[in-house]
Amino acid sequence: MASSKQGKVLLAYSGGLDTSCILAWLIEQGYEVVAFMADVGQEEDFEAARSKALKCGASGFFLEDMKKEFVEELIYPAVQCNAIYENVYLLGTSLARPVIARGMIEVALREKCDFVSHGCTGKGNDQVRFELAFYGLAPTIKVVAPWRLPEFYNRFAGRSDLLAYAAEKGIPVVQTAAKPWSTDENLFHISYEAGILEDPNTTPPDDMWKLTTSPQRAPEEPEQVHIEFAKGLPVKVTYPASGKTVTGSVEIFLSLNALARKHGVGRIDIVENRFIGVKSRGCYESPAGTILRAAHMDLEGMTLDRNVRALRDQFITTSFSQILYNGFFFSPEREFITAAIPASQKTVNGLVRLSCYKGNVTIEGRDSDEGLYDAKFSSMDEMGGFEPTATTGFIDISSIRIKAWARAK
């Protein structure tokens, strides 16, 4: 049992070199340390991590399966509002942080921890996302962020310092060559950043991409899928080729992940703006998220009123995405913004048919019983719905303002 002059700290543990050294270092500083891992769908040997944490001196280890709440409480609202950051990034890491933080705070309160801790660097978004979430859930919790403490970061100036410390503390180190980039993975996505990617002009090497097949090596034939939505959420997926159907929130997401990964769907590479005001290059794979966003937006074209769509795009999509990216999920503004989502999705019911092929998601058709689309009204080829003369009146009135301005010029 660790000593505890300083108090008890719950550490977000990954099983890697950094958080193992932090674990040992915190004990060295006089803390009792409990390790926490969240299963958000990442590929990980959780049992190995447990052993390692305990071997490093943790007085406890808690693994929480948060996949279902990750999908239902974070990913699906993001699908409903077509969330995207700076036009490109689907927010995979941002969406996972709130559920992880909530899981941590639940354990921390239950286990009567005085502190929570994490291994995020002092320059990234994740430290902010974790800590704002901690404070939003437990405003009096205290945070230990070693990578922002001079006594820590001055001591561990490079990887060799960490390796030496691990050797000293008997922390097992996996002898694989370190990749020249960092990753963060969950069932929504994987991110790649840092290392060689810090030169924004360096093309990511082919073997970096882990989740998806390269479009060039993807199957030569398109594969079709039908996605049925109810109130803006996917409720059934059907593969017409096999007749296979999938239901259940997590099951649908994983099934679309498998489809997209096979066909090379969901890779992106951007320079984005971090909350702390620096630009940062990131590469991401978001397989199912890419399909769902395309399908959901398409169905909204068919089923959502024009003005609701425009107001939602302008206010909710952007705000929700920024709020999530910056780490303000547990905030009054997020509660406010999401209160309007259900009202926007009442009519988003129907089926979208699409195919995946070598990186492309192609919409092939859509159907809905909502009745907002009415061929009789839109048909160019026949009369129906309204009189053409009405349009003359519409244009006359719409142009009053324009004519006044043109005359004034």
Place this chain on the structure above:
Amino acid sequence: MASSKQGKVLLAYSGGLDTSCILAWLIEQGYEVVAFMADVGQEEDFEAARSKALKCGASGFFLEDMKKEFVEELIYPAVQCNAIYENVYLLGTSLARPVIARGMIEVALREKCDFVSHGCTGKGNDQVRFELAFYGLAPTIKVVAPWRLPEFYNRFAGRSDLLAYAAEKGIPVVQTAAKPWSTDENLFHISYEAGILEDPNTTPPDDMWKLTTSPQRAPEEPEQVHIEFAKGLPVKVTYPASGKTVTGSVEIFLSLNALARKHGVGRIDIVENRFIGVKSRGCYESPAGTILRAAHMDLEGMTLDRNVRALRDQFITTSFSQILYNGFFFSPEREFITAAIPASQKTVNGLVRLSCYKGNVTIEGRDSDEGLYDAKFSSMDEMGGFEPTATTGFIDISSIRIKAWARAK
């Protein structure tokens, strides 16, 4: 020479059955008719159209080459603000209408026409776009819109009525089978709508797509291109495989069109919301536009300040796109909105490297001398730029509000 009891009308002439019948019918109603065609890059036999117009009884025919002003005055501002309608449509038709309308009004005023006329249906966007543009340029001009006049649309209830009238008037009709959809083409895009496409669940047939190769039949190898931007506009394109470079506004656009068409880039299929309030299904091919939007947005990630980007996205991108879609290019609000574009593009200078492959546009890297990206600041791997302890203060202050709310809950 046509008689002119009613006055002189300038007709937007396409050379097709509809506008030929309109031409003849207007003469029958007592107008003198002058025909107008704009060359905005569509594939068209302009000489055949001229002969046909004159044969139909036009007292004059004016063809204006508007490709350069189309690219420089409409397409390039749209590129600079990443214009897009309802997340999907790149506005190809909307962007062409203002230059065509301006060309018409110039001729109409010069030729002392009392009226302008067009062959747009009474249910679509284009009638609104043309007429609002006419009124914005010449507030006292009068418009004849036959498809909104009962005496016209009751007489010509179907295609057979038009064919019979053409036969009666000696209007030559090209004996090709009519496509089961309508198209509008210019150098930016082609649109397909109506006919079989009015069922939103009908997948467009492969042979509908005219501009682009099918991704499945596109080359098996990616092709790279480097695009250099100055103040948000493409100023040089280089093909590294051949070393070929292209400069000049129209030349660059046509060159990227050729690249994208070859690689199946730029097809979309959506249900969109027309200005007049009906939903409508449209398919579009926007080859070069798709490449330029991806490249420009990527370079903005590298070179545009975060807050400028967010404000521009929220205010200009959406507004500009809606204004253009709805036909308000010649309006005070469009002048207002576009006044802010140059200020947003000062720093958007640099080079984007990308490749096209079977429908995909893949960013491979980007470079800029602007200096807003600074690896020293964003590096996760090394100190530099600012102290990690500063972030602690930043989070402390950023969480004051969150803690107050959490305590109040």
Place this chain on the structure above:
Amino acid sequence: MASSKQGKVLLAYSGGLDTSCILAWLIEQGYEVVAFMADVGQEEDFEAARSKALKCGASGFFLEDMKKEFVEELIYPAVQCNAIYENVYLLGTSLARPVIARGMIEVALREKCDFVSHGCTGKGNDQVRFELAFYGLAPTIKVVAPWRLPEFYNRFAGRSDLLAYAAEKGIPVVQTAAKPWSTDENLFHISYEAGILEDPNTTPPDDMWKLTTSPQRAPEEPEQVHIEFAKGLPVKVTYPASGKTVTGSVEIFLSLNALARKHGVGRIDIVENRFIGVKSRGCYESPAGTILRAAHMDLEGMTLDRNVRALRDQFITTSFSQILYNGFFFSPEREFITAAIPASQKTVNGLVRLSCYKGNVTIEGRDSDEGLYDAKFSSMDEMGGFEPTATTGFIDISSIRIKAWARAK
């Protein structure tokens, strides 16, 4: 009983010359006419109106008391989101139209009317508000708008034509001199427009203002009132001078109306932009609305999170106001927008103290138990809440982006 070759029409009846002539004229055209009046708090002799309608030939007369739903369903949501049009107009007429239209549609459906009709002019906002509301509630209802029918407006080109027709039809005409402006009144406000007010440079004569005392003739002493809010709504009003308290939604509103009217609060005079695109000069008195808006906004300063306030101001206030002004209350976008109001008002609980004096509403203090205001944090005079050094970190991080831009310049 009126004949009914054309069908049965429910007419929005005011008791005045215009709608009386319309009533008689509709009967002349072969309609059966039922008259409808809504009591939304205007000063009116409803019994006299009933007699007159029946005398004009109406086959029925329905008076509905809608004051409570007007206050609770329209006015109070407007208070909660600080609704205002073009920075000045508190939307008094716009807010009344939806309840009146809903009352009409209920009667029209119950009485099996084929049509609804109104006496609004063809240039104003109210015709649009009424008809859009009718269609949003009963999409197949038909509307007869006589002032937009050439057979009506050509026949009644001036007031003398209406008077002659009234004489012919035996319609009683009150022999008071017509005011040189039009008014619309309800318990929220009175509007003045048209006539001499059409010159925007004409100062309204003192005797035009009907609801409020002139500030110059208002009492020489301020009068205090305390307004208690729960979830953004006034729930109790106390007059400290007398100790009198008022509760109840309508009662509170009427009590504040009396206070404001006495002290000359709530007069405005603007040139506004109508939905149909013309500018229009209007004068308004909105006594209680002016007090409530000031008090509610003040309490939000004390109790609403900064970011919720900013998003709400940008997202809901403007949209709600435009939607109401333009007549889209019964629309998907209004349902969408108002869905977010309750989430914004959870913490808007507390008491505002203010005084009225010669046109002024002066905030004297406010109190709340919500705890979002904390003197310990904001105090300039003492330490507390957070460390001053944290602000250094906050500024360091906030300036990274600014320094990068300044260096790049």
Place this chain on the structure above:
Amino acid sequence: MASSKQGKVLLAYSGGLDTSCILAWLIEQGYEVVAFMADVGQEEDFEAARSKALKCGASGFFLEDMKKEFVEELIYPAVQCNAIYENVYLLGTSLARPVIARGMIEVALREKCDFVSHGCTGKGNDQVRFELAFYGLAPTIKVVAPWRLPEFYNRFAGRSDLLAYAAEKGIPVVQTAAKPWSTDENLFHISYEAGILEDPNTTPPDDMWKLTTSPQRAPEEPEQVHIEFAKGLPVKVTYPASGKTVTGSVEIFLSLNALARKHGVGRIDIVENRFIGVKSRGCYESPAGTILRAAHMDLEGMTLDRNVRALRDQFITTSFSQILYNGFFFSPEREFITAAIPASQKTVNGLVRLSCYKGNVTIEGRDSDEGLYDAKFSSMDEMGGFEPTATTGFIDISSIRIKAWARAK
């Protein structure tokens, strides 16, 4: 001459106790200190301040008259976009900071100072505004903020510590009773905060208000003024009672200040949200600013296109106000936002007639040659401008979407 082991620092000096002690303390720390004062119209004995600074040990004293650039570069753009923070605060302090900071940086660079310093507390907005402005103008300048340095704020925990230090250092102290609040004054406004005002339920005492007469003691008769605007800026003010006219940017502002002060115009009292995330109670007097905002908004009703106004309100007004409040005047987003202001003000030309009376600003009429207001179009009483039947078409088309939604419900 002060010693300078640490380097040379330019101190924003006010002549008061705090900055005098800071001046002496900085010298004690080994800095050479130069004192800076900006004349932004505050009531101040600048010569006394100069003597005191030099007596405290300053090696130089620079007084810059910045009134003209304050009015023309800050206040007038704010008038043009109707700037306001949280619906109430006219930004008087926020507007002055950029000119003061720019004046300081000019002197600091000219005098080869290594540092700039100020006496702002560690909890307020002004420290942020000053420092962000410094960094935006001179990204490599270093800042000394004593109230955020533990060695300073621990030593001077209360006013008595400052008084003792002043006595020790021979700093003259004016023996007036300290007011129980802090103020900041310039020609635009005066602010009151802290002290007894930190209880938001405390009504400010009558004798706190310094700039304006109490409405109760203001003249019994309204006073009229005519303000002529060109491109949204006041260019001439006329007092019809006396026939007196005023021109010149500063002169007009000061003249309106005098008028408003006499009539008790411009007092406010709010709880606002500081940039650093705490709520704060402030009282302000903004005499001329209140008149100009009312007049400018009124003229925009007469002369600005509806859609330009709506976009400007949503796009520029809010952003400009937040940017200024938070201290980001020297930033890319401010440059971007203000680039659109001139395009919004082209037509804002004309004259507004108004009167001031006991706290009220009452619009009495307005006139303009722009022609966007046209009584012929808006008249309810006569035909003109457009056909009433056109409105029927307008409503038919505008309701298509609403009917589709109503049917779908």
